[in-house]
Amino acid sequence: MKTIDVTETVRRELCAKINSERSEREVLEEAHGQVWDTGEMQKDFTVMSFAAPLIIVSRKSDGKRGTLFFQHRPRFYWGFQQD
Secondary structure (H helix, E strand, C coil), X not given: CCCCCCCHHHHHXXXXXXXXXXXXXXHHHXXXXXXXXXXXXXXXXXXXXXXXXXXXXXXXXXXXXXXXEEECCCCEEEEEEEC
């Protein structure tokens, strides 16, 4: 049985937008606050799954689950939203 992802169209549109406007860290920080590179993100979060341009994470400091946005190149993560 095939699983239907009702978020696929929206995620594809967001992914195309984010990656067409690739930003350096300083630009992302100005727009979104805290930004993590891959190593920093892995120190602060456990990745549970990817659904580009989002990842589902668990914050190591308190176990809170949530999501982060990411862009592909350069790879940065931002916008933690707790579930």
